[in-house]
Amino acid sequence: MAATSELITFPPAVVAAMQAELPAVAQHTVATIVVEVPSYADAFAGEMGRAISSAVELALGGFLDLATATGGVDPSRPIGPALEGAYKLGRGEARSGRSMDSLLAAYRVGARVAWRHMSDTAVAAGLTVGSLARFAELVFAYIDQLSASSVAGHTDELETTGRVRRHHRERLGAVLLAGRPVHELTAAAERADWPTPRTLTAVLLPEVRARGALGLLDARTLQVSDDPPGLDPSTELTVLLVPDAGEGARPALLRALQGRSATVGPAKPWASVAASYGRALRALRLGLVAEGPAALDTEQRLPDLVLRADDEALADLRAAALAPLDGLSGAAREKLVATLRSWLLHHGRREQVAAELFVHPQTVRYRMGQLRELFGNRLDDPQRVLELTLALGATPG
Template sequence: MAPEQDTFPPEVAAAMQGQLPAVAERTVAAIVVEVPSYTEAFTGVMGRKIENAVQLALGAFLELATASGGGDPSRPIGPALEGAYALGRGEARSGRTMDALLAAYRVGARVAWRHMSETAVEAGMPAGSLARFAELVFAYIDQLSAASASGHADQLDSSGRLRRRDLERLAELLLTGAPPYDLTTAAERADWTPPRTLTAVLVPEARARGALGVLDVRTLQAGQDLPGTEPGAERSVLLVPDADGYARAQLVRALTGREAVVGPARPWQQARSSYSRALRALQLDLRPDGDLPVDTELRLSDLVLRADGEALADLRAQVLAPLDGLGPGPREKLVETLRAWLLHHGRREKIATELFVHPQTVRYRMGQLRDLYGDRLEDPQSVLELTLALGAADR
């Protein structure tokens, strides 16, 4: 909304108009001294351009302040507001906050008011009109400040959205295994410095924001449509930089309680490999150890054994065929005893401890198993097949 208009005497308006170049020069000089971040920007050719901009803004103000009541009050101030808006966008692009610009507006308002009011009084403006003149000056500056703040916010919003899209695009290219040249180009476009490695982390979509808050700020997040997942899976994939070696333990701790699945660290352009591993663990429904995430580096045997679920089921049926004639109860006890015997290399005391039974019970059950299997418990190939078949049991 434009400030309310007053009509100034023509001789006052003319006197102030004549002083605009000097006022603009003094305004810029004061800003350079009082707002250090503009010292370099306001010197040389750029300084002269800014002086011209300040002079035009002050001229628009005088035109507004001296306009008759029949004119369009938005016409003289419109270009000035557009310029202030563009200035705010430029400040955001340069990486400066609004603090410096608002400080410059405050300094400019003070300097412009001091010199223009002196000129106005010398030209015959009644002292009683100065208060109204001050209101007009500072209302005008407030509008310019608001327009610049709006431009600054809009630029940050639009540039932030653009960079987020570029980062998401980079993550998608990594997950689909794009060629190295495409990945390097996308990283440059997103202003993202490639790390040595990337580690894929799958988390429920609802927990992604919280997870990002405890991870490296360079972490990439892919969009919702992840390659290899079913629609409605509601999982997000995060690509965490340099989470290998000792940093992996920190990553796992940071993800405690977030239902995460953590893939292996891979060279950054091979992030798809890490994602495929994590996705495979998710598809195989590997269960976490308490609140800790599923660390695929600690579950490699499960991943290998479950790579072909049908083949594993067939192998189990084949190697456990000698137990088919037993009832469910006795069969289950012998299967768990056979598994413990394989994993503990026949050490009876350890087997008994794991099964919470007496060593004599272990001896009795193993006697039954030897009767059922015969020499196969001494055959390396049969032992290997039994170990593979029972190694993934109940995991």
């Protein structure tokens, strides 16, 4: 409220009368708040109740300090202890999980009660009618200051607790990815005030797309942006650890991540999410990509992940298993490799092989004749068939 240079002078008799009424006004103010502000109905029974009652008495006492100030009353003059009490009250409201709505409503009730009772007392004690309007100005200017101080306390508490909680949750995400022992993870979860889920699913995606994704995911989702292990910082990727997104909930997760260039690991028990992260990271390193805007679901790419766990060993296996084709030209080799792969995966069903390759069944029969000439009885040897299946199973060609 804007400051005013006009001061109010209270006669000693008026001040004495208001001081005598102070306990009754404080009691009536608390009782009225309980009735008119429902969220405070049970608040006065415990520690919060004592804090609120003390704040009411302190606020009224601060008001009387204004009234007895030497040289008259300046409505813009701050009262330190009362403002400090209001600030602490705002912080307490934030710690209790309440918004400022209830406290501001309580201030309005308090202002009305204090004005009605103390103005009646002041007039009865001799306060002139001409001073009454300035008295009202004093009351409501004072309430404005208290309200502003409480709002500042509430805001500061939320910011402080929010920063602390974010810090602890970032730390929790880091120790989860590091695969620390369960007792360390449990302690970190308690410090972060984070209810442990049944499972966690690791998701890798560009950091610029994480904010939009978080708005669609479980509120307990953790984000790890500060140098996740094994992730090159230059990729500008972040890690999300999504609670309880396995089994029937996985399709919803994949839909939420569509169009966000995300790589999604498997759902694992929450304390074992490092395994989910490791799989998503491996898929990323292998360059696996999804079709179109869909997220890359590593659960659908398990054969690729298994077969390419050791790319050098896979290359050696392919070279040895397909050695009978070494003498062919590039185009001829490519056709026979595609035919052999389809024949193996379709268990020799010629019609299905032909449909997949968009050729006539007779063409399949002809090519398989060539392959039998080149491979001989290897195509009837279970061990050789296994080697060929592994060699050709990951990717065609």
